[in-house]
Amino acid sequence: KAGVTQTPRYLIKTRGQQVTLSCSPISGHRSVSWYQQTPGQGLQFLFEYFSETQRNKGNFPGRFSGRQFSNSRSEMNVSTLELGDSALYLCASSSDPGAWEKLFFGSGTQLSVL
Amino acid sequence: DQQVKQNSPSLSVQEGRISILNCDYTNSMFDYFLWYKKYPAEGPTFLISISSIKDKNEDGRFTVFLNKSAKHLSLHIVPSQPGDSAVYFCAASAGGNYQLIWGAGTKLIIKP
Numbered sequence: 001k002a003g004v005t006q007t008p009r010y011l012i013k014t015r016g017q018q019v020t021l022s023c024s025p026i027s028g029h030r031s032v033s034w035y036q037q038t039p040g041q042g043l044q045f046l047f048e049y050f051s052e053t054q055r056n057k058g059n060f061p062g063r064f065s066g067r068q069f070s071n072s073r074s075e076m077n078v079s080t081l082e083l084g085d086s087a088l089y090l091c092a093s094s095s096d097p098g099a100w101e102k103l104f105f106g107s108g109t110q111l112s113v114l
Numbered sequence: 115d116q117q118v119k120q121n122s123p124s125l126s127v128q129e130g131r132i133s134i135l136n137c138d139y140t141n142s143m144f145d146y147f148l149w150y151k152k153y154p155a156e157g158p159t160f161l162i163s164i165s166s167i168k169d170k171n172e173d174g175r176f177t178v179f180l181n182k183s184a185k186h187l188s189l190h191i192v193p194s195q196p197g198d199s200a201v202y203f204c205a206a207s208a209g210g211n212y213q214l215i216w217g218a219g220t221k222l223i224i225k226p
Contacts, residue, residue: 035216040123041218042216042218043203045213045215045216058213101148107155107156
């Protein structure tokens with residue numbers, strides 16, 4: 001069974017640009033969540049989608065948005081990039097929301113904003 | 115305001131000895147706690163969890179202890195092995211709020 005796939009693996013952008021990150025969950029998983037990881041800050045929850053509906057949102061500005069498609073694949077978008085957006089963005093999938101022991105993460109997208 | 119704190123950024127332990135990783139939390143509504151392990155260039159993987167109705171949970175070499183009055187939990191690894199070298203994250207959730215709050219992580223280094 002294929003794991004969670006995130007593309008691209010690395011991304012370099014400049015301030016003011018926008019970026020779209022993609023996440024393909026494990027087959028059969030309908031819940032997808034996104035996290036931002038920065039050194040010393042742990043994982044910060046961005047949002048969670050289940051069956052194409054956003055169920056929960058973290059404390060991030062409106063520049064961060066996401067969506068989920070009918071095949072459960074998810075994208076997150078960051079507009080008007082700032083230097084502080086440089087981070088590892090992790091996607092995780094599970095069969096249901098709150099199934100924390102069965103939360104599977106992708107390897108992440110490393111975003112660098114110059 | 116960090117609701118889940120891992121105050122030790124790194125910890126070095128001799129192979130075969132006990133590793134103890136600590137985590138403190140501030141939100142008394144948290145009722146489920148988890149530890150995840152992360153290797154470089156990989157996403158975190160679930161390790162062990164504990165519900166607030168328990169004070170201890172064991173899984174092989176890994177034991178998690180919960181002290182609700184002190185709002186403190188710890189992960190014990192006995193004996194420590196080289197493959198345990200990784201970053202360990204503590205995370206907590208509060209009831210039906212489907213959101214995990216994560217600590218900053220502790221990098222565990224097992225010395226041969």
